[in-house]
């Protein structure tokens with residue numbers, strides 16, 4: 640996918656929640672959690688954090704990382720089922 644785009648997210652801060660529009664990189668690549676354009680071992684920390692933290696907490700802790708990129712099984716959840724898909728994508732990069 641090319642071109643800038645965003646997605647709506649939901650943040651909870653100090654007991655209040657609100658919607659926000661978050662801009663994603665020009666290339667969305669499943670497994671590229673840190674958004675640098677490639678799936679590498681540099682994304683492992685993000686995968687582990689995405690598995691262990693709720694999405695809102697993950698995005699507050701890592702505002703430039705992309706939680707949904709960790710969902711390699713494409714089931715809407717980030718869990719241990721996403722590890723094999725992540726490993727299979729290591730070494731892939733955006734072609735743009």
Ligand SMILES: [Ca+2]
Pocket residue numbers: 670671672673674675676677678679681682
């Ligand atoms: Ca990456």
